[in-house]
Amino acid sequence: MEINNHILTGSKVKKMVPSPNHSGEFERGNLDSVIMHYTAGPYQTSLRTLINPSVRASAHVIIDRDGTITQLVPLNLQAWHAGKSYYDGRSGYNRYSIGIEIVNSGYLTKSGNIYRAWYGEAFNPSEVIEGIHRNQTTPRYWHVYTPEQIETAYEFVQLLIDTYGIKHILGHEEIAPKRKTDPGPAFPLDRFRDRLLGTTRDQDGADDLPDTGRVIASVLNIRSQPNTSGAIVASPLQRGQKVTILEEHGDWYKVSVPITGWVYAKYIDIT
Ligand SMILES: [Zn+2]
Structure with a gap:
């Protein structure tokens, strides 16, 4: 640019x-x-x-x-x-x-397994994160x-x-x-x-967590928890795929692709 x-x-x-x-x-x-x-x-x-x-x-x-x-x-x-x-x-x-x-x-309202915006558009759980707004005290659902x-x-x-x-x-x-x-x-x-x-x-x-990265393994499992017993939540990520890093827990990153899940941090190259 x-x-x-x-x-x-x-x-x-x-x-x-x-x-x-x-x-x-x-x-x-x-x-x-x-x-x-x-x-x-x-x-x-x-x-x-x-x-x-x-x-x-x-x-x-x-x-x-x-x-x-x-x-x-x-x-x-x-x-x-x-x-x-x-x-x-x-x-x-x-x-x-x-x-x-x-x-x-913005913020979404949950009904059953779908999440709706104020104007009615529906989103899957993979497009949603739960988080507490800096000006609020209770968690809500937010579009990724x-x-x-x-x-x-x-x-x-x-x-x-x-x-x-x-x-x-x-x-x-x-x-x-x-x-x-x-x-x-x-x-x-x-x-x-x-x-x-x-x-x-x-x-x-504030923390030192990077914001985005790229998959460097040929394929990379994405799981529901930061360990190998966590259920696989989607088909594996592919080499070169971009991810947004949301959280870190031990050797794992929580990423959004925009499906949200946990992957081994060592297979993510920070961009
Ligand atoms: Zn504004």
């Missing part, structure tokens, strides 16, 4: 879909943050919303489930993604930040992000750091904690900013 004159190009970048929902250029010196969001809906409907002039919302880019990225607003202009927001002594984060939407359905989305997010934010001197990476849930739950616990936000910025904000969320 490359940024030329505030427009993103590259093999993962789709044709720009301009949104009218933005203000003028950032004031000099203001742009220093990135805000991570989920769309809470599928790509097409989310894109339509973010370019609809009557909705008055947008983001700079949207990352689809396959890791492709579509730009809506040039990176030197203020998109409308943060809304009423406050963090670290500043309010109105549209003035300070690039907004990144990632296609993800794909390894391709996480990889694109890393690549794009690294480029923003190099191009614009970004110093802060925050979740919408952190700058508008009463209103917002995105990107939620399925997104590895603490590791993401720790690896990109080398800073640790959140003591309990």
Whole structure:
């Protein structure tokens, strides 16, 4: 990926879909943050919303489930993604930040063996993780992000750091904690900013766990528990396959491919 004159190009970048929902250029010196969001809906409907002039919302880019990225607003202009927001002594984060939407359905409601988004779409258990949101106290079900989305997010934010001197990476849930739950616990936000910025904000969320890796064994069993007596949960992973690493337990990693299960860590090469 490359940024030329505030427009993103590259093999993962789709044709720009301009949104009218933005203000003028950032004031000099203001742009220093990135805000991570989920769309809470599928790509097409989310894109339509973010370019609809009557909705008055947008983001700079949207990352689809396959890791492709579509730009809506040039990176030197203020998109409308943060809304009423406050963090670290500043309010109105549209003035300070690039907004990144990632296609993800947010929290899901379980009924029987299926999980439903607020708009009715159903998901299999393999597309769901259970986790406690940083602003909540009880676990809920959350739609997983794909390894391709996480990889694109890393690549794009690294480029923003190099191009614009970004110093802060925050979740919408952190700058508008009463209103917002995105990107939620399925997104590895603490590791993401720790690896990109080398800073640790959140003591309990921080660890040295890598985020993504690749299978280096020719085939690799994926199991329900971090030991060889755990039931095999899906057909074996193949050499070269990308995984998102969620947890570590002894010699094992819990991974999302996006089916979630445990694999031997020594057969995963960290990317
Ligand atoms: Zn948001």
